[in-house]
Amino acid sequence: MNAGYNFASGPSGLPAAVVERARTELFARADDGSTAFEQPFTGEAFGATLAHARARLKDLLAVPDNYHILFLAGGATQQFSMVPLNLLGDASHVAYADSGHWSQRAIREAGRYAAVTIAARYEGERPLAAPPLSPWCLPDDCAYCHITPNETADGIAYPALPDCGAVPLVADVTSCLLTAPLEVARFGLLYAAAQKNLGIAGMTVVIVRDDLLRRPAPLVPSSCDYRAQAAQGSRANTPPTIAIALAGMMFDWIAQQDGLAGMQARLQRKAALLYDAIDASGGFFRAPVAPGHRSPVNVRFELARPELTTPFLDYAAQRGLHHLHGHSAFGGLRASLYNAMPEEGVHALVTCMADFMRRYG
């Protein structure tokens, strides 16, 4: 049986090779008889798992030595609170670029802890696009500027990074980390929930430059204090052990596929195939995002006749193409092409779209 293809925005599928490896390795018994589910946090076996994941991620992204890599429990929404609580310091302002749904969620949460300057504003008019990249007016007294380079729900990607001068750039890279090379040194802090390109739900990676850890807010929960987590190797509170083990397996798998350059080349092929099929459908399918701003990883599209949306979702599911519905805020369709999605999955989707169009067009 074909296992089908999972186009969900997250949790994503995992590569078949990672699933097979997990099936073996999570249940292998260490010298003390424990499986990966049962290992003490301070013991050798889990210590090796944690060190492996950290070293592999450092390699893949060429993380400079003055950055800490943290593996924290929970999802990215928790970091919407923890970023201002950890980085505000003596500043009174933070800046956020509004680029759609998830950046707006981040802005709302940050506004509970600091005065938020909107560095750039999302227009929201079709064709949809990332906010203009200049001029961004940042207040002098600004702890950081936050962006969402890939908007998972809106299907929008920044065409380039903004220039924020000396203000540290913070980015929610939940849906795009490890889909392409990234110059970590351009950022003060990066964070990404794992369940899209790095493994499974329950863990978020934070990569943070060490000079930003000087002044956590007095009220940051101890378990979420980046400085304490850095000092204690992500073990200041119960670490999400299985999610860390799975992330290590994903990092190995990515390295085996020519690393981030390999991921990027494959992603570009997958995205081009799908966007070309949409654009070549004579308006039967259409993409609401302007070329140049289209996310390669979350392909948002729709049917010109909205009443065909549910029939299309059913038609696709019958062919093993699952979870193609758009974000609940927008409806329509979305195909997420995360690292684990094989090119054959996109070929199958494009064929399915053509067949559906022949039947209903």
Place this chain on the structure above:
Amino acid sequence: MNAGYNFASGPSGLPAAVVERARTELFARADDGSTAFEQPFTGEAFGATLAHARARLKDLLAVPDNYHILFLAGGATQQFSMVPLNLLGDASHVAYADSGHWSQRAIREAGRYAAVTIAARYEGERPLAAPPLSPWCLPDDCAYCHITPNETADGIAYPALPDCGAVPLVADVTSCLLTAPLEVARFGLLYAAAQKNLGIAGMTVVIVRDDLLRRPAPLVPSSCDYRAQAAQGSRANTPPTIAIALAGMMFDWIAQQDGLAGMQARLQRKAALLYDAIDASGGFFRAPVAPGHRSPVNVRFELARPELTTPFLDYAAQRGLHHLHGHSAFGGLRASLYNAMPEEGVHALVTCMADFMRRYG
């Protein structure tokens, strides 16, 4: 090969039957082709996993209908912050009983958010005991009173619950939840990290009475707002999906072993066997906690000759008896007898102790 016995204070071992079930079920493919690692949070397959875990836990503990059961990412330390942030409301005071290491950690964290009254003080003199259960003077303006009925590091258990009158009783039951029946209605809130008696690391269960959810603090992180988590069925932020699946399997396993009465009977046999062996060793081994206050689940003991501690740990490990060292704050020895520890494990430990005593006594 004997897989050995894991006496660690956490993560604990899992019952062999649960490990086998996980090996099969986590990798079974749902209708959409996804394994448990890959299922969308809002989809049917994970929805069923979550509903199953919640229903089973409600059954096991006979949780009244006016309580919410939450499955949250992270460990119990995070709840040290979240309890005051969620429950303080308009009150200015909270009360905490000091009973040893982990309650002191909880007190320190609560003191960052509220004025803390110490309702009862730990003496810390041998023989060690829980703090006196009366009189507890609670301020009128007191949001809740927090206890740690089982001190995992100190090896101390309360002989009974205090009477806090109308003040809601909050308890960190991380190391004892589901080891014996518990009258939930006596508590306003209970919380327990999963990796001791309920499964694996990365998840904490919170059981909270609904009238306590009225007034979260203005600055509680949205992802940690109990009210929002209750309203959204523990999906206000990325849920720890695999830890929830494993907890459901543990709940089933406990139900199959005669439920909490069965767990309690077995635990009492295990604890009696070990404490009797310690007390009958003529002072070669000794337990620092007074009878009547000894934790059945975290048996703290030591060698009269401390220089024998490391030889004993090595001797036990060679026989497959692992992680018997005490908490790093205290040294000595500790055997954690969580739900998954079979009675044969304790028999093997008692035999090992007798053999060691013959050799070194």
